[in-house]
Amino acid sequence: MAELVLSARGMSRRFGGLYANRDVSLDMHKGMLHAVLGPNGAGKSTLINLLSGDLPPSAGQILYRGQDISGWSPDKRSRAGIGRSYQRTNIFPAFTVFENCRLAAQSRAPRALRVFSKAVSFADLCDAADRAIEQAGLAARRDAVAATLSHGEQRQLEIAMVLATSPSVLLLDEPLAGMGPEESQSMVALLKKLTPDHAILLVEHDMDAVFAVADVITVMVTGQVLESGPPEQIRDSVAVQEAYLGEGEPGDE
Amino acid sequence: MPLPARKKRNYLPLVLLVLALFPMFGSGYYNELIAKIMIMTIFAMSLDLLVGFTGLVSFGHAAFFGVAAYSVVLLSPKYDPANLWLVLPAAVFTGAAVAFVVGLFVLRTKGIYFIMVTLAFAQMIYFVFHDTPLGGGSDGAFLNVKPELRIGETVLLDLNEPMQFYYIVLAFLVVAYVFLRVLLRSPLGHALAGIRSNEHRMLSLGFPVFLYKLAGFVTAGGIAGLAGFFSACQYGFVTPEILSWHQSGNVLLMVILGGMGTLNGAAIGAFAFVVLQELFSALTKHWQLLMGAVIVTVVMVLPGGLSSLPQRLKGLLIGGGNRNG
Amino acid sequence: MEQGFNRRRFLLSTAGIAGGLALPGAPLFAQSANKIRVGLMLPYTGTYAALGNAITNGFKLAVEQGGGKLGGREIEYFTVDDESDAAKAPENANKLIKRDNVDVLIGTVHSGVALAMTRVARETKTLLIIPNAGADEITGPLCAPNIFRTSFSAWQPAYAMGQVMAERKHKNVVTLSWKYSFGEQSVAGFKEAFEKAGGKVVKEMYLPFPNVEFQPYLTEIAALKPDAVFVFFAGGGAVKFVKDYDAAGLKKTIPLYGSGFLTDGTLEAQGDSAEGILTTLHYADGLDIAKDKAFRTAYAMAFKMQPDVYAVQGYDAAQLFAAGLAGVGGDVTKREALIAAMEKATVDSPRGRFTLSKAHNPVQDIYLRKVEAKQNKLVSVAAKALADPARGCRM
């Protein structure tokens, strides 16, 4: 069995009287890609926000390498190695691609007190940034200002920034959303490449992509886990078909 | 906004030269005026670090300026000059220390709330000096003898001498400018820029954003303290009004007037503000009406500040251009 | 952002320096040698704007009556709005002294601003005539040969009131004032005279300047039930206090006394609430003085409104300066003789003739006045030729 990195235990999140997540438990292992499926409003984004610390859980536990991190702030979780990307592109639009990633890398080595050195003079950070850019396939656009990138490229940058922080856990919120077929393909390839060294949680609408890359799939409906297991099990599950796949292609958000 | 690469023209040495030579031609009053503009420039640059570079719109910046000014008066002996190397760091430290304490409170808030809370805290400090006998209450306090720097019996620098005062202020203006430039290209500076651009993402990338903002806030408080030190020394007098919200508003205005996010803009803004005040008050009793009209006009039609003016004019002349300047 | 770092647009600022200097500097080059340069540093905006205007009018009236001249010399005015902002005071004073090279500085209303002006005048040895601000220090520890005052010290009317209230057999008195030096000095002056005459100040209450929420204090006063109340307030605060005091029903049972500013320039706004209040000041309505009647007529003709005590003080500032100029034949460069002539002058003021004390504060009659039909009617002379003790003055 692969190494257990991050797990949720009976995690719930209420907004007012409504449960966005109810009693959700799941495990993420190193070298495995765990995909989460579900219709709109199933609580997938809430799940990622709970794991990344953007939202505090109302109940339940989040364990990272055996340690309870439920009360940790997002930045502390990030420094511990939990990196995330956003569904809506969330970058530094006025900076270049390189600076976006360099800044991300800097978060690992704050060096805030060395105010008399140039930020760009730290070779290790620049290397980390360039590596991430390379991995995400953005090398050609290294010095472009982020705001001028195409939508697909911005999604790639989103991933590159997470990679620049050298995380051990990747929480990816619909990285394929709004991408063309070609871009999707290269992203899928990237995900495959990243899987061996990371524990990845992928929230995605694109069925083909999910079944192509996922090692484990969890299906959520109305904030609860409906079923969890290897792709074949999910494909054959009657419950899942009734609740979700039977409805045909889910619409875009 | 990315701009096409254009020939960089650096006017900085020229400005420095003009400032350095100015006292040889100006009269006493204008030397004082220029010294005041330089002090306000230091003050405005410190606020620009927050507003322009970190995205923290502080409406209580006068508090740090004022507290530092008071510290000079309170730390100076009554009838003897204080030691410059003692009171100057003390003033900077006071500004930074107060900014640290205030920052712990106000940096917990964001946006519109941050503006109001900084204002409210500055008012609180204003009332500490206004209502308690600490600094002479609402009447203010006097600095009878200005600080000097001496080694043994020889006086090296004496702030009572207007000429020396002028050049010391100029020197510290350069120091503050260079310090901020260096800071801005350091990792801390880049992180602050990141916070301005996208605070949420900075957090999820793992930056302890609160601490970074606090570092920026304290730095800005310290530099404002430097300006406060010189302000107290220039006129030898402090009153609670120097930390009133009008003062905070004025310095904010300088930053905007010059164009925020450019240290040079702070200088332009400070200069324009002081000169406009000088000009209007010579013109009419109701000069504040003109001042108000200028402020409203700048906000409505010139959001980039005065330093965006040449760009805009160019755009207008050539036609088209980019609309946002 | 990176590009933002590199863009330097200093063209504008350098052009600005060159342009800016020429503008306010104009008076420097247009210096006319034979006119006397008078600098008026008074509030023309803000709370005290009306007072600043009255003082200016009074001063100019005296000059007009001299045919546009003082001591045979023509006058050139330079004005600066001090905004009653003490923080800007040294700078504003320097504008007149260093930029405009005035021969005499006239100002101001606000005591804090005047204190700062006094400091600057002492340093630069500029002749300063203060037409209102009553801070005791100005003719006390800060006194100097070149500093004069044509109004009063905070101590004067308050001290006189202490005597009056003791004579009127009040034993226990509560005082209330804004917490700033002028208010505190007024209370101190009152207390000095009142306790010397055997009275007792039961409680001294202060509220932060310029707070006008008086209700808690009125409740306190009602609970303490003193024989009388002595207060110092001025302007908008005075109006509100007098009205609140009346509305709280205290006026009927506990008589209210004050330093004269409580009811000066404010009677129209105070209305009936002020009727019957007794105050002390160096000026009053219904003085039987020929000079006063002439002054009032002339002022009303010139400015289409009635003069007040502030106009008188401005008028006397001009008169005092004229007396000095007369002593030196209009030659302001003979400073010591000019100052000596001013020291010896007897000013024929609308308030009655006065001379100057050693510390250059008026030695003047303080009148007891009673508010009747929106006028501060003269009741009696509360203190004859009262001189400020000028504590701390070494001159």
Next chain:
Amino acid sequence: MDFSTFLIQLLNSLQYGLLLFLVASGLTLIFGIMGIINLAHGSFYMMGAYMAFSLTALSGNLLVAIVVGIALSVLIGFLLEWALFSRLYKRDHLDQVLLTYGLILIFEELRSLIVGDDVHGVPIPELLSASIQLSETLSYPVYRLFMSAVCILLAIVMYWLIRYTRLGMMIRAGSSNREMVQALGINIDLIYRIVFGLGVTLAAFAGMLAAPVSSVYPGMGNQVLIICFVVVVIGGVGSVWGALVAALLIGLADTFGKVIAPDYAGLAVYVLMAAVLLWRPEGIFRRI
């Protein structure tokens, strides 16, 4: 302090707090719904007081003055919103701060040009000029009680307006999401104009109501502005209930501060604010 004095002080603080609420409620509405920082709010209060003075002098009747004054305030509010504020919604808070800062200067000087710099009183209407005897020496003016009653009435009306009317529903929706409301076909620009007009009118009305008690004088607007900010900070941006609770708390802190620790009375309110911020950085109540 004996018990009856204590009760009277309590009444004082209540009365002061209610008036503060009236001034601050407009500020918090504009803040919360439009997201605009309006430093000129004190100027509207001043404007209201001066309108009460001028219009009473013209008509001889405070009630007439208030009715005409309210109409004028609504008009001024609409005009300002149309000419200036509507162009700033997409901009930074910073621009709003500066614009309104400039407006303060303009309003103050216009006041000086139009009405002059003298202090003026506004007579209390005959009907309300009586007093009620509270203790042996102290009586309480009926007009002050009337003011408090009006403030309470307005608080109730505002509650009803926001909770139960269609306008209130749209206002609540608009404060949470401008785009969404627009998408629902509600005319958000009109809502904003109404809210701004309402805010201006509330401030001006507070000024008119207070004028007979406070009299009118230069710079009176600046005095209330900062304390209103503290009300909003303590109460929570945009929360009318928060403003009410905060205003009453401030009334208590100010009144008893003056009695118990007169030397630090000015500070009492700010210490209260710091304490609330430590406890809840976003104020006591968060939303309308």
